[in-house]
Amino acid sequence: MATLLTGKPVVERLAADLAPRVNALEQAGVTPTLAIVRMGERPDDLSYERTARKRAESLGVAVRLFVLDESAPKEALEAALYEVNQDPSIHGCLLFRPLPAHIDEVQACEQLAPEKDIDGITIASLAAVFTDGDRGFPPATAAACIELLEHYDVPLEGKHVVVVGRSLVVGKPVSMMLLRRNASVTMCHSRTEDLASLCRSADIVICATGRARAFGAEFFSPGQTVLDVGINFDEQGNICGDVDFEAVEPVVGAITPVPGGLGTVTTSVTMAHTVAAAEAALAAREGGR
């Protein structure tokens, strides 16, 4: 039986950390506020939005919705992001992606003010992740992986982590964050030869491919820690991870469930980044007096 690395205690600890900080902000007249910018009505965006609003409410973070039609021109999105940037009562912004095909995503992300980029979508934030800079926020999903590993005291220093998936949302940034914590990191992907053997050789495996139950028991070995970043739906419409949990859980040492694992931590990290951005904005305002 593997240890279940559930998100709940991590979320509870983050909430306990945030409560006095949100309280202090309120004392200073600041309600930490997250803008959610959404184009269209994709079911997974709507589902994440519901979760985020609930979590925000429970933590004392306000949410401002900016909803655009799926076919809205890029100028409409730019106007929304401009409003987010200009409004001092908004501290962070979550832009749901993928954006509709007619929008240049990289260009759109660059419209967001780096100090409100609590999900690491701007080049400036990503550069800081790569160069170990101290500005900006890493992508929330990547940060959630680190939060969870640190919460469960999983040793990283000197350990070998295999990361499967090389997106700028998870794979690449989490690799850099692990490297900074002195792990040895192997970055794998769809073209990797003999992926199963590489995965089996690691101390920790992070699966971030977005392919439902693509990782069976043959990818893992006893004692490993497995982080399943995937949030997919199987043919029956059930939520599932990248890992075939039923097959893998008996093999490994510890594993995150889906649902109930990293997804819920990611939502909390988004709120924690928003609170930190609100604190930074307040400090800058007070410093500027």
Added chain:
Amino acid sequence: MATLLTGKPVVERLAADLAPRVNALEQAGVTPTLAIVRMGERPDDLSYERTARKRAESLGVAVRLFVLDESAPKEALEAALYEVNQDPSIHGCLLFRPLPAHIDEVQACEQLAPEKDIDGITIASLAAVFTDGDRGFPPATAAACIELLEHYDVPLEGKHVVVVGRSLVVGKPVSMMLLRRNASVTMCHSRTEDLASLCRSADIVICATGRARAFGAEFFSPGQTVLDVGINFDEQGNICGDVDFEAVEPVVGAITPVPGGLGTVTTSVTMAHTVAAAEAALAAREGGR
């Protein structure tokens, strides 16, 4: 006997590529020009400067020297970089590092105009390497590794590369450039546990630690390709790599010598980037007419 991956044929091919391009620039009245900014008189800076000037001359690239005293204040360095940035006849800039201890290196690098950053020292250039952006130039040493691997038709797609050393000059950028070419990349460093075993498991090993002859035969296995990025001096004052060449050459399939390997390619890549920057500046000028 391992195949010797010497730099010479790579340098010759780069020279052949550059000759008609430099010629075309001259026809348009442009001499591609590299600024070298040096603080102090460190022997390895002076040695690299001599090599660079000779290579530049042979390729038709002009060199402009900016030499500052080792104890010069940061304002003097900023003034030199400002002059580099402002002068339209300068297309690229090589800033010798490490800078003296009283200079904030990250801050100094940011003073250079990104379009003249032919050695990937600015955040903008490094961000492009991380995000697969199409702007700027990667660090010349990292680019030299790729040039050499591609020149010798070493397969990268799907292959496992172990990179030892995580600097922003070589380790991290070359890892990203290999990932972009669909290699699986393991980033290792001084804290890596069981480094020898990880190295032995790879198809390609890139040693970039700057520790003289630190990699003995126990780090390698038959058939591997080894890139030795190190340029060190042993106790007798002889130049040597990170790899113990005498011990390792009989074991592996192919290896770069030191000297005569990557160092000489790096110098040529610096010139190639300068020529490309000159072409971009000319195109921008003509586009702006």
